[in-house]
Amino acid sequence: VQLQASGGGLLQAGGSLRLSCAASGRTFSSYNMGWFRQAPGKEREFVAAINWSGVITYYADSVKGRFTISRDNAKNTVYLQMNSLKPEDTAVYYCAASRRAAGSKLVNEYDDWGQGTQVTVSS
Numbered sequence: 001v002q003l004q005a006s007g008g009g010l011l012q013a014g015g016s017l018r019l020s021c022a023a024s025g026r027t028f029s030s031y032n033m034g035w036f037r038q039a040p041g042k043e044r045e046f047v048a049a050i051n052w053s054g055v056i057t058y059y060a061d062s063v064k065g066r067f068t069i070s071r072d073n074a075k076n077t078v079y080l081q082m083n084s085l086k087p088e089d090t091a092v093y094y095c096a097a098s099r100r101a102a103g104s105k106l107v108n109e110y111d112d113w114g115q116g117t118q119v120t121v122s123s
Helices: none
Strands: 003-006 009-012 017-023 032-038 045-050 057-059 067-072 077-082 091-098 117-122
Touching: 003 091, 017 032, 017 091, 017 117, 032 067, 032 077, 045 067, 045 077, 057 067, 077 091
Parallel strands: 009 117
Antiparallel strands: 003 017, 017 077, 032 045, 032 091, 045 057, 067 077, 091 117
């Protein structure tokens, strides 16, 4: 599946942003999806994941309670609503698709990746 992430931007701490990831193909609903992020000089890290139906979600401790992952299979899109943003949330955010078990936090368990969208949070 091909993925296209969008919605990044520059904003102040405490603000909100919603990222979108549009998928091509008719098999989107069979994929478990995830969001990862990568800050300069750091490894790519897990942010959130959602199972194929949208019923089960998973979050990194650092974003739990502030970020919400959701999906609309009719629109082939997965979202990441980010609230109460902090400067340490600054990173390039990537969406990814996996045919493996939902909720994986491992980069190498995702099969397809979007190009990334930059989120910059100023203090």
